[in-house]
Amino acid sequence: MAEKSFKYVILGGGVSAGYAAREFANQGVQPGELAIISRESVAPYERAALSKGYLFPEGASRQRLPSFHVCAGAGWEILLPEWYEEKGISLIMNTEIVEADVASKTLISAAGEAFKYNVLIIATGSTVLRLSDCGLRGANAKNIFYLRDIDEAEQISQAIDAKKTGKAVVIGGGYIAVEISASLSMNNLDVTMVFPEPWCMPRLFTAGIAAFYEGYYKNKGIKIIKGTVAIGFEAHPNGEVKNVLLADGRALEADIVAVGVGAMPTTTLFYWQLKEEVGGIKTDAFLRTNVPDVYAIGDVSSFHCKIYDDVRRVEHVDHARRSAEQAVKAIYASEQGTTIEEYDYLPFFYSKTFDLSWQFYGDNVGETVLFGDPDPKSPTHKFGQYWIDNGKVVGVFLESGTVEETEAIALVARVQPAALSMDEMAKQGIYFALGISGHSGVSITVKGLKKTHSGLPYSP
Ligand code: FAD
Ligand code: NAD
Numbered sequence: 001m002a003e004k005s006f007k008y009v010i011l012g013g014g015v016s017a018g019y020a021a022r023e024f025a026n027q028g029v030q031p032g033e034l035a036i037i038s039r040e041s042v043a044p045y046e047r048a049a050l051s052k053g054y055l056f057p058e059g060a061s062r063q064r065l066p067s068f069h070v071c072a073g074a075g076w077e078i079l080l081p082e083w084y085e086e087k088g089i090s091l092i093m094n095t096e097i098v099e100a101d102v103a104s105k106t107l108i109s110a111a112g113e114a115f116k117y118n119v120l121i122i123a124t125g126s127t128v129l130r131l132s133d134c135g136l137r138g139a140n141a142k143n144i145f146y147l148r149d150i151d152e153a154e155q156i157s158q159a160i161d162a163k164k165t166g167k168a169v170v171i172g173g174g175y176i177a178v179e180i181s182a183s184l185s186m187n188n189l190d191v192t193m194v195f196p197e198p199w200c201m202p203r204l205f206t207a208g209i210a211a212f213y214e215g216y217y218k219n220k221g222i223k224i225i226k227g228t229v230a231i232g233f234e235a236h237p238n239g240e241v242k243n244v245l246l247a248d249g250r251a252l253e254a255d256i257v258a259v260g261v262g263a264m265p266t267t268t269l270f271y272w273q274l275k276e277e278v279g280g281i282k283t284d285a286f287l288r289t290n291v292p293d294v295y296a297i298g299d300v301s302s303f304h305c306k307i308y309d310d311v312r313r314v315e316h317v318d319h320a321r322r323s324a325e326q327a328v329k330a331i332y333a334s335e336q337g338t339t340i341e342e343y344d345y346l347p348f349f350y351s352k353t354f355d356l357s358w359q360f361y362g363d364n365v366g367e368t369v370l371f372g373d374p375d376p377k378s379p380t381h382k383f384g385q386y387w388i389d390n391g392k393v394v395g396v397f398l399e400s401g402t403v404e405e406t407e408a409i410a411l412v413a414r415v416q417p418a419a420l421s422m423d424e425m426a427k428q429g430i431y432f433a434l435g436i437s438g439h440s441g442v443s444i445t446v447k448g449l450k451k452t453h454s455g456l457p458y459s460p
Contacts (some may be wrong), residue, residue: 005116006035006090008331011097011107012123013038015047016298018070018079020121021089023328031088037107037115040149043081046073047125048317051176052289052352055160055183065150075320100269102291117364119331122270122281122289122296123324126315127161128262131171131230138151138233139284141241144257147176155178159256160187166255169244173200175254175351176260180214182353184258185222192252194230194244204349204360208370209385209397213356215376220354223338225250233257265300265313277302280313286330287323289424295331297323307343307414308363318348346414349450356381359406362395362413363387369422372399384409386425386432392416393425396433405430407438 008015008024013036015084021044024034034207036044053063072078084091097115099108107115128146132139143163145156168184170177173195185191193200199210214224225246234243234251243251265280275282275290280302286294287303298320302313326343333340350359374383380400388393394416396409412433419425425432 003114003116006094007033007117008119008121009033009107009115009117010034010036010121010123011100012036012125012298013040013044013091013093014123014125014298014320015044015070015317016122016123016324018044018324019074019321020297020324020328020433021084021087022071022076022079022125023085023325024089027332029087029089029327029404030188032090034089035047035090035092035115036084036262037097039094039110040151042069042150043079043084043091043093044070045150046070046317047149048073049170050150051147051179051183054150054153055157055180055187057187071321073317074274078409089119091173097269100273102270102273102294103292117293119293120295121324121327121331122300123295123298124266124269124300126299127266129262129264130205131259131261134398136230136232137245138235138241141233141235142239143235143241143255144259145261147180148263156256158256160184163189163255165189166257167253168256169194169230169252169254170258170260171195171244172260172262173197173226174203174260174262175201177258179351179353180258180260181217181222182220184256185217186354189256191392193217194224194225194228194246194252196227196229200224206362206368206370206385206399208368208374212374212376212381212383212399213353216354216356216381219376225252234266263299263315265315267300278311278313282311285325286334286340287343288330295327297327303343303345305345305347305423306342312345312347314345314347316349318350319345332445346410348410356399357401358397359398359401359409360395360397361417363389364395365389366394367422369425371426382430384430386419388419388422388425391419392420393432404437405434408433411437435452 017036027161037391049063049068056062069078097107098110116201128148165188168189168191170181170193181191228246228248231243231247232245236242244254281296281300283296283301283303305312329340348361366387370385372383382400384398386393396412398409417436
């Protein structure tokens with residue numbers, strides 16, 4: 001059996017792997033010391049682009065590689081394949097690891113190659129849930145798509161070109177479904193969304209926030225069917241999907257079906273070897289697992305969220321980037337016998353569709369108050385929401401914020417100022433946050449809010 005040996009191995013070649021490689025370079029990794037092993041065929045890229053720019057119509061700021069390799073999303077140098085070569089970092093692509101043994105520090109690929117390491121960083125991300133795995137009738141028909149990697153994005157892009165102005169059914173009401181629906185609609189497909197909940201994005205949105213986006217989508221011609229699920233598919237004789245069958249008895253014609261019904265952290269290789277918590281690989285404040293020299297970052301890691309004193313797992317790019325940086329810094333600190341500060345993560349999620357763009361910082365617990373103008377027909381689209389728990393403002397959502405306003409809501413989520421009355425919060429709206437951030441005269445310096453050189457906390 002062929003065997004290769006590295007001081008450091010990153011397993012997975014996605015967002016966190018790319019940002020970890022950058023930090024290895026910052027720390028002075030030597031040629032030949034680091035390998036990234038990935039089942040994908042291209043160097044790490046900003047996965048978030050796949051449901052947005054990658055699916056845009058040609059000419060409408062459509063994105064293709066190399067423009068969105070990491071670290072494009074943070075506004076830093078774009079790490080092209082040549083960058084890894086120059087640094088002596090081995091990109092071992094098209095290589096799926098099928099066995100991992102943390103006791104002997106060995107990974108085995110599907111082709112039978114063995115990879116030995118001193119330090120392992122697990123960065124295997126999430127695995128999409130598939131309707132075929134749930135046994136849905138006809139779920140293997142052609143033109144039923146999922147979206148996790150660039151090959152799948154390319155398949156959707158080609159289907160969009162082939163089925164111009166056809167009918168698309170999007171199954172799901174979460175992040176993927178909301179973003180893909182917009183991209184399909186921008187391509188002039190006739191889009192219908194189907195999901196079981198009473199409103200879209202229920203993991204984060206309240207009814208008030210969702211009403212804006214649903215109204216906006218309806219104005220764009222997107223149809224939304226709630227309170228039911230897909231139970232099967234019918235296909236044309238050529239194998240292409242023809243109808244989506246719903247639990248409420250309806251059949252929806254479809255040329256393209258896009259499915260976004262959730263994802264699971266990709267941890268199976270390490271079952272029984274590493275401790276798990278809240279569905280992910282348990283790590284400490286330095287992203288270390290319970291086994292020495294094994295770290296876990298990005299979607300797969302569960303970690304102690306210092307600000308809320310609880311354990312979380314976060315499936316968003318900001319944590320992927322920051323946990324990567326923290327783990328690599330921790331590895332070097334431990335080699336040098338020094339220490340670094342504990343991971344102090346402030347949850348940050350964002351999305352962009354059509355000409356909309358929202359950001360959320362903090363925790364979505366407690367009472368809520370909407371502010372601004374949440375009318376889908378409003379010319380500004382500027383509205384937001386505060387979450388208030390135990391008298392403190394713990395979370396803020398903002399649509400169409402400026403750089404200043406976005407900085408201000410991040411700061412509010414971090415410092416958790418005392419809330420005013422609900423009426424006053426609604427009345428002050430974004431000015432409450434601007435006041436806290438000093439744009440209205442009060443200035444607070446907050447430890448742990450890392451800024452990019454653009455001044456924004458890591459930009460999307
Ligand atoms: P990933 O980026 O998924 O990388 C995992 C890597 O591991 C992949 O290369 C995979 O092929 C590889 N791998 C897994 N198992 C193996 C194995 N056994 N052998 C070899 N390689 C393996 N988040 C946001 O905050 N904002 C957004 O707008 C946003 N948009 C998104 C859009 C889409 C379409 C998707 C799918 C996700 C989006 N996310 C967004 C979520 C964000 O992209 C993820 O949280 C982030 O990619 C996690 O990084 P990661 O490195 O943990 O995993
Ligand atoms: P999700 O958990 O956000 O949403 C899943 C949705 O599918 C839910 O609304 C659920 O009710 C619905 N659903 C489940 N079964 C269904 C069925 N049979 N029929 C219809 N609807 C059904 O998951 P996702 O949207 O698939 O996203 C996958 C991953 O990608 C997540 O980790 C997410 O964080 C990440 N992502 C993030 C962003 C972002 O942060 N902007 C964008 C895209 C993807």
